[in-house]
Amino acid sequence: MAILELQNVGYSYSGNVKNAKKVLSGLNYEFDKGVVYSITGRSGAGKTTLLSLLSGLTTPTEGKVMFDEKDLSTLDRYDYRSQQVGVVFQQFNLLPHLTVLENIILSMDASKKKFDRPKKEIALEMLNEVDLDESYANKRILKLSGGEQQRVAIARTLSFDPEVILADEPTGNLDLTTQDEIMSIFTKLAHEENRCVIIVTHSPEVAKLSDKVFNLAPLKKGAKVR
């Protein structure tokens, strides 16, 4: 059973009607647990838009995004984002005035989930899982390198135990070694922890390392909404 499903999904950027630009149209796809997916495609193909739709940051202008057989647009998308789906943004989107640990615990707080252990303990464990030792726990985000920030962003995503993990160009800023390490984390999350991992990428290496690739073909340039 698919955890996420695209049913004839289309998306146009609104604004005034004349300038409305269609980026996605008639997409159908199923995402299952335990699988690492890569969404590929050329720039402007709507990869990030699709990620926004899947993460519930926005709703499709056509069709439906189904989560666990429920239409996402009918669910509380704030709750969905804070509890069901973890997003690793391209820019990491960590809060710079907070420490590593505080960033992770913030996500756990936001999820309103009950945890069987102290949050700090879980957070430290998550850091360990992304190969960051405890000395990072009280560091400010701005003191970290890009790769380290990326790992913290992943740890934050994992902390509240979401079923779906979405990552936008997670390796875009990283060197090859780090890229491989990150990818192995994602693979482990899907294969060992039975999560659905969806990675938006334009990197063929990343696509190669994933289980399934969903290639987005760009729509005809300047396609207008009918």
Place this chain on the structure above:
Amino acid sequence: MFVIKNAWKSITRAKGRNILIGVIVFTIAAASCVTLAIRNAASAAEESGMEGVQVTATISVDREKQMEEMKSKASSSGQSIRQMGGMESVDAIDIKDYQELAKQPSVENFYYTQSVSLNAADTNSFAAYSSSSSSSSSSSQNAMPGGGFGGMQDSGDFTITGFSSEDAMTAFTSGEDYIAEGAVWEDFSTGFNSDSVAEAVISQDLASYNNAKVGDIITLVNPHKSTETYKLYVSGIYAYQSSSSEGQGPSLSGAMDPANAIYVNTNTTAAMVEKSETSPASYTQTDSRSGQSMSRTSELTGNITPTFVFSDKDNYEAFVAAAPSVDSVVNSGSKIVTDSYKISSSDVDSYEQSIVPLQNLSKFATTLLLIVLLIGAIILIVLNIFNIRERKYEVGVLTAMGIKKPKVAAQFVCELVIVALFGIAVGAGVGAVASVPVANNLLASQVASTESSQSEQQSNFGRPEGGQGGPGGQGQSQSSNSNSSQGSQPPSGTSGKGMERMAAMTGQAATPVNYVSQVNATVNFTVLAELIGLGLLLVLISSGVAVGFVMRYEPLQILAER
């Protein structure tokens, strides 16, 4: 909890920004605290200032109103007031009507004085005291140094003041006057005895001037009818504190000189007036200003100055409200206190005068408070706008993480409230320390400016300093067939200087105002509550902007912009 926890973290991590906001809130709070304390203290002082204080009031001709009416008549007829024959006289209120008014439940006590003007019968044996070298004689003179409106009093050498009771002798009850020799009569109910002699007390100055002693009988005469004489038995000689009038003002003569005040009871003065009315003589008087000749009679005018005593200001106000509807017992069908009269209380007036600087200060404080709040609100709003724009990314991240917008907005408001509470707490502390000295300093300057404007006003009128033009400060007008009673109750507890005594005698209020110069502007719970209320209101208004921004932001948009 989540909101407060995050707010606190955010505050501790962005110290610079929050210190700035805190300092601004502190400044607003300290200024507001002082102004609120001033306002509260002023209103408390206003409310409690006359609590349980006995109030005396009098009824007098409303000269200002009369003047206004004359002016409007004069301007419509194109004539000057003088051409119109001067101020119209107003029928005097009969003592029976005053007594009727005194029956009002609000009145605690009632007494009155009645004064007539008489001359010495034989200046060789008993003459009026004169501090100047020229001896005074019967003369027509203007009653008031300040001049009156067509006022031309035909005054004699002596002012015979009758008192209705001991209470009426306020100068004695206050200790301003005291008997140096003999005694004041005990019986106020009898005037002239069977030998047509009435008891009187005279001043020490007058007694020594004439070599008069207790037990002497002095003879006085109607200024305009030499056959009409009155015999007074000197039962006592009174002195007054700081009796010298020299160097205190203009040289006084005749009835104007306080030394020439002879005290009797009201039965005596009433009998004098009655006697003068039996067969009055006619004479012609020339107005020294207009040159017009007027026919007059020798009837004595008995000016009645009533005093109503009230247990407090509320009763006085009740009386002021009720008095105009009391029917006259003398002139049936008409009211006693007509539009031509006004009820006034020098106690209330001087109290109201005394709190003028305080009220000014309170007004000033209110204006300052509004300005501070307005500027504070603008600064806080602007700071908040910058703050929220700067933290747009944070809003995007938090909402993208699934934290609902109201929660994010609440966090921002919470941050501001926490910082503001710190600012208010420190501001209130500083304000509490500063409010009393600041309030009293400001009040002192208000008092000074009120005093200087008052003394300037007085000097513009050519009056000596220290004299406060009170109600009834205009000249008395008299005519042959009617008289007017006017002037307020002689102020009690004054220093007894010549001018004041003179003013008191002639019914002119000249009490120097003791301004309220100290105010207890302490910061109490009311002030604190108001301060916190205002502070939170300000914070909520300014954070409303932040909330507006947060609710408008879309996480996707914010994150896409980066």
